[in-house]
Structure formats: C-alpha cells, structure tokens
Amino acid sequence: MDNRTQCPVCRAPNATHSGxxxxxxxxxxxxxxxxxxxALAETxxxxxxxxxxxxxxxxxxCRNTWDILGERLLVTxxxxxxxxxxDKVAKLAVPRDTDVAAKGDYLLRYLRRRSKTLAESVALTPNELAVGFCANKQELLFCLRYLAERGLIEDETAAPRGGKGPQAPQGGGLVYRLTPAGWAALDTASVQPAQPLAAVSLTLDKDADALWTQGLS
Known part of the structure; x- marks a missing residue:
C-alpha cells in the first residue's frame, strides 16, 4: 500500500512510500x-x-541512478x-563537493534529456537540485554559471526568446536551454571553451527561496 510521507534522504514532503x-x-x-x-537505514x-x-x-x-540508468539504488x-x-555501490560517478565540472556535466546532460528540439528551453525547479548534486539554489546557480561562461547554455529565465518556451515556474524557478556549442559538445563528448553567452544573476527572491531550501539546506 502506498502512502505519502517525508523523503528520508532529502526531507522533501509528499514522497510515496511502499513496501x-x-x-x-x-x-x-x-x-x-x-x-x-x-528499514535500518531509513530509521x-x-x-x-x-x-x-x-x-x-x-x-x-538516487536521482541520477533512476533518471540515467532506470535503476533503483538500494540505500543501506x-x-x-x-x-x-x-563508490563501490554507485554505478555512476559521485562528484565530490567542489567538483564543479562533474556537477555541470550532469546538469548539461539533463538539459539534453529534457530537450525535444534544438532550441527548446527547460524549466528547473527545486527538484532539480539533485540532478546536479547541488546542496542549494546558490550552488545550482554557480554550476549553471560555469556552463554559461563556457558558452554551453544560456539563461532564458527572464524572457524566453520570441515569447516561446516555458515561463519560469512559480517559486523562483529557472529556465535554461542548450546553445549550439552545448549541443555540439554533447555530440562530440569534447567540451571546447567559448566566450560567455549568458550570465546568471545571484539576486535571490527571499519568498521564493523557501522552496529551494526546504529539505536539504
């Protein structure tokens, strides 16, 4: 029987719990x-x-094992x-806390998985903190800026071009899309440095930040 409860890992509400x-x-x-x-690990x-x-x-x-491999990590x-x-149990590389390149790569590949077309914008919510192994919104923005300064992604949060694409989600969400250089880097698996195409603002809305800090922070 399924029931709704707090996630034992990230403490986010409304997780489904079943035997x-x-x-x-x-x-x-x-x-x-x-x-x-x-059960012992959950306790x-x-x-x-x-x-x-x-x-x-x-x-x-947990998130990337499911998203990328379609497998359920067993937490013990x-x-x-x-x-x-x-590392013995993980089937994916787990970035160390300051490994911005590895975290950025996970985010870049997530944007690719979510993009159905070359110019599609992708909304990022607090749930996507796990995609980049990020502790909070500031760290996520830092990793996104790392990608933007290499010309691999661009910020569409404020005004998606032509009025198309997803608007920023309520609660201070973000919207990004891959640049041509980003698509090429993923296709060739070789990231080439490029001039920055976008800058990430670190000005945070205090009211919206509650959604980002709930649980992990």
Missing part, C-alpha cells in the same frame, strides 16, 4: 527519484542522520561508512 520486500521500502520522491531503502536517516554522505550527494546519486547503512563504500 518492497523484507525490511525494505521503495520511495518515489520528486527530487530523489525512485530508490529503495532498508537512521530520519532519527539520527549520519555525517556521511552529505544528503545532497546521496539525493543526487553501509553507504554511510565511507567514500569507498559509496
């Missing part, structure tokens, strides 16, 4: 995607969160021990 076997549950979280978790995350791994990195691993207490244990 998946002996002492194992399946979680469907808008931010973390679909993953499985052992520890909810009652006495471990120092490792940082919640946003575990959230990112072993993952809370060390980088070695986490």
């Amino acid at each position: 998946a076997g002996a002492n194992t549950f399946e979680i469907h979280c808008p931010r973390c995607g679909r993953f499985q978790i052992q 520890q995350l909810m009652n006495s969160p471990p120092a490792f791994p940082p919640a946003h990195l575990l959230s990112g691993l 207490v072993d993952l809370f021990k060390s980088w070695a244990e986490l």
